[in-house]
Amino acid sequence: MEGFFIEKHIVVPTINDVTWAQEVSSWTVEASKNGVVMPNGELKPTMLPKTLEQVLGLFSYGWSMIVETEGLAVAHAAITFEWPEGWLEIGGVVTKKEYRKLGYASMAVNALMVMVKHNFPDKKLFALCNSLSLPLFIGLGGVVSEGKELPSEVWKECENCSNFVRARAAGKLCCDTPVNMTLADMR
Numbered sequence: 001m002e003g004f005f006i007e008k009h010i011v012v013p014t015i016n017d018v019t020w021a022q023e024v025s026s027w028t029v030e031a032s033k034n035g036v037v038m039p040n041g042e043l044k045p046t047m048l049p050k051t052l053e054q055v056l057g058l059f060s061y062g063w064s065m066i067v068e069t070e071g072l073a074v075a076h077a078a079i080t081f082e083w084p085e086g087w088l089e090i091g092g093v094v095t096k097k098e099y100r101k102l103g104y105a106s107m108a109v110n111a112l113m114v115m116v117k118h119n120f121p122d123k124k125l126f127a128l129c130n131s132l133s134l135p136l137f138i139g140l141g142g143v144v145s146e147g148k149e150l151p152s153e154v155w156k157e158c159e160n161c162s163n164f165v166r167a168r169a170a171g172k173l174c175c176d177t178p179v180n181m182t183l184a185d186m187r
Helices: 018-033 052-060 104-119 134-139 152-158 164-169
Strands: 004-007 010-012 035-037 043-045 064-069 072-083 087-095 124-129 177-180
Touching: 010 104, 018 052, 018 072, 018 087, 052 064, 052 072, 064 104, 072 104, 072 152, 087 104, 104 134, 124 134, 134 177
Parallel strands: 087 124
Antiparallel strands: 004 010, 010 064, 035 043, 064 072, 072 087, 124 177
């Protein structure tokens, strides 16, 4: 792979890392098929799938982190959106199925936060967390918020989500939980 290591096991992939992009895309597709069963029995996906092109787009900005072990990519996290008022959204957090629950996603997110804080100290970080990623972000020091501090443009994107109507009916801005990562401690 062409990406460069920023520390042992953490790689910043480049647009030329097509094999890793294919892997990350396939993990998001697989994760999107799993979900949480809602009270009405409907399956709510916990992640929106990302195409190969979308993942390569994330790689092209240099704002993705891959955790690798023994030459294999096992987890990914990225800055998925840059919003007004200096907000950056952490997303695309996904782990290869057989490596889940081993801390690799936390490593990817933490490395991403360190990179942002080092290179862009005035930027603010947040994530929109599903029920699976919420404990990860809280464990990294994130604070659940109502999302009122975030730019209104964030919530306009939710209108494109298949869960939008249900979220609004429940009185929420989004089907996911906003977590402010700005003050989180990097390890």
